[in-house]
Amino acid sequence: MTKDxxxxxxxxxxxxxxxxxxxxxxxxRLVDTVKLQPALSDILGKLKGCLPCNSGVPxxxxxxxxxENLAKIDLxxxxRI
Structure with missing residues (x-):
């Protein structure tokens, strides 16, 4: 697994x-993005207690x-820092 x-x-x-x-x-690819569905369902289920739907969470x-980072400014x- 690479960071990218x-x-x-x-x-x-x-x-x-x-x-x-x-x-x-x-x-x-979309086919690879769709493979995230089980992880997303698990997260949504823990947030809202409803596994089969996104329970209103877009x-x-x-x-x-x-x-490309151009600058960091100390507020x-x-x-510049």
């Missing part, structure tokens, strides 16, 4: 409703973007 071939599943609590955010490596799927001093 890992799916990340996160619970985002932003606003009134939690959302599962599923991030897969760029170029991941799921966002997206490919990992290519990010107290407003200086």
């Amino acid at each position: 071939n890992v799916a990340e599943i996160q619970l985002v609590r932003d606003g009134m409703q939690p959302v599962l955010k599923v991030t897969v490596p760029k170029g991941t 799921i966002w799927f997206h490919e990992r973007e290519e990010i 107290e001093t407003m200086k």
Whole structure:
């Protein structure tokens, strides 16, 4: 297993409703993404107590973007670190 071939599943609590955010490596085939269903069902079941449905928890799927860090700023001093 390489670091680049890992799916990340996160619970985002932003606003009134939690959302599962599923991030897969760029170029991941849909057939491989669908294989995450058992893990997602397990997580949703533990969150809401209902295994057969997502119980109102939306799921966002997206490919990992290519990010280039340009700067980090200390918010107290407003200086680059």
